[in-house]
Amino acid sequence: MGKDEAAERLADFIREMLPESISKGLGQKNSAEDIRNHLSGIFSENEQLQIKVGRLSELIEIGYMLSGEVRLDNLLLLILEKSKRLMNAERSTIYLVDKERERLRSIIATDLEIIRIELPIDQGITGACAQSGKIINTPDPYSDSRFDKKVDIETGYVTKNMLTAPLWDKHNKVIGVMQVLNKREGTFDKEDERLITLLGSFASVSLENALLYEAQEKMLEMFFESLAAAIDAKDPYTAGHSARVTEISVGIAEEMGIGGNELRELRYAGLLHDIGKIGVRDSVLGKPGRLDEAEMHHIQDHAHQTFEILRRIPFTESLARIPDIASHHHEKVSGKGYPDGLVWEEVPLGSRIICVADVFDAVTSNRPYRDPMPFDKAMSLVEKGAGEDFDPEVVVAFKRYAERVLRGKMSAE
Ligand SMILES: [Fe+2]
Missing domain, CATH: 3.30.450.40 (GAF domain)
Structure with missing residues (x-):
């Protein structure tokens, strides 16, 4: 077989092997060099095309990913x-x-x-x-x-x-x-x-949504903070109580490794935990000294009222537990708390946290009829309540947070 014949056979073989779209372009090119040049031209074009297709499919993928955040x-x-x-x-x-x-x-x-x-x-x-x-x-x-x-x-x-x-x-x-x-x-x-x-343009759409979401979130937070301040202003003895309870609750939760949405939900529940006090008569709320039984019931009803008020708010799914967490901040793990007498795990974790923060803030705050309890005394009161009034794990986390943050803060006051 001559050289030309061999080249022709090779060319025929390549024509059969390649898809028609490529082999058509070969025409009568029979020399090995002709074929190589033709194919390498196609391959380099193809490589460029592959890079372009790769970038475009990556772009489409990015579009999908961005829309989900x-x-x-x-x-x-x-x-x-x-x-x-x-x-x-x-x-x-x-x-x-x-x-x-x-x-x-x-x-x-x-x-x-x-x-x-x-x-x-x-x-x-x-x-x-x-x-x-x-x-x-x-x-x-x-x-x-x-x-x-x-x-x-x-x-x-x-x-x-x-x-x-x-x-x-x-x-x-x-x-x-x-x-x-x-x-x-x-x-x-x-x-x-x-x-x-x-x-x-993909990024803009997602960013605009995220900016809107952030603005709404900010608005919600400021609204809850204003509500908390309004609740505290109603009770002459508890200025700043809801904000402090929220701060302590968040501190305890962080010690326990709680973050993300759960922490956000807890923070809002902390701010709103006493919102039911709106329905408590000023004469009872501001009464110095002992309350009689009816007055005590009336004031304790604020926990249930907190639930009644908050359940009307159409919270999104990620904040749906706020009414439940906020309204159970007077439950005790022993079951002797109110409004539902829940025990241990029946009490939402967020409520068990707010409960400790609430008691600590109440006893260490100034009241016209008694002095604020000093840090160590309040701490031992909380520790004594572990297993009866409070969840012991929450108390441990509270102690770590309080020693680190609250002790110094209180002695500076
Ligand atoms: Fe309360």
């Missing part, structure tokens, strides 16, 4: 991490526009840590992007007069190139700026600009 901090970290990877950049930063303070607050994701910084809204390339709403591609920042070297100086980082894109809300207002720094190969190109714009 409503907590602002988590969301920012997720966007930072994903944008850094997708844009093949060393660093990524998100700046959120704080209109009231005319500043941009930001989180920077490096390979090693998370850094938070703040910038004036009218400075640097970031400020220019926030104000113009235009994407800014900066292949050489140090030759751009708008570039603010301060961040590099503060963070000890050298910016070689950067791409800065605005984040829009649905009312066409810039809510933030997304920035990627130091592309790992070369500088950012037109394709990167298109990609960051797409990523930015």
Whole structure:
């Protein structure tokens, strides 16, 4: 078999092996070199295409992931991490526009840590992007007069190139700026600009939701704090009681390793635990000295009233236990408490925590008819109640917290 014939057979074999879309392009090319050139052209095109498809599918995946996150901090970290990877950049930063303070607050994701910084809204390339709403591609920042070297100086980082894109809300207002720094190969190109714009639009939708969620959360918290202050103001002897009980309860819970949503639920329950006192007559609430039996019943009814008031609030699922936790803060593990005489685990853990904080704050507070109990005496009262009035595990956590925080605070007063 001659050389040409062998080449022809090889070409035929390759034609049969390859999908028609590729083999068609081979035409009459028969020499090994012709075939190699043709195929390597296809493969390199294919490689480029694969990279593009890879980036696009990553972008779609990011879109899905972002839509599932409503907590602002988590969301920012997720966007930072994903944008850094997708844009093949060393660093990524998100700046959120704080209109009231005319500043941009930001989180920077490096390979090693998370850094938070703040910038004036009218400075640097970031400020220019926030104000113009235009994407800014900066292949050489140090030759751009708008570039603010301060961040590099503060963070000890050298910016070689950067791409800065605005984040829009649905009312066409810039809510933030997304920035990627130091592309790992070369500088950012037109394709990167298109990609960051797409990523930015995904990120904007999620960020807007998260910002709204954060604002609602803040509003709810301030509303509960105001309510707590109003409850405390009704009782002349208990100014600041609900806020202090909440602080102590949170301290105990943290000692017990409680965090996240459970802690948030406990904090709100702490603020609202005495809301039922709204229904207690002022003459009974403010009566100095001993109460008769009817007055005692009337005042104890506040626990049940707390439940009656709070159960009307359509709490979201994550806060649904607030009425239950708040209204059982006078239960004792022995079953001798009120309103339901629950025992041990029947009493919600949050209520067992608030119960200790409530008693400690009550005995150490000033009353016109008695002096406040000193720290050590109050502590031994709580410890004596372990297993009868209080959950012993809560008492242990309370003691750790109280020794660390409350002892010093009380002696300073
Ligand atoms: Fe109470």
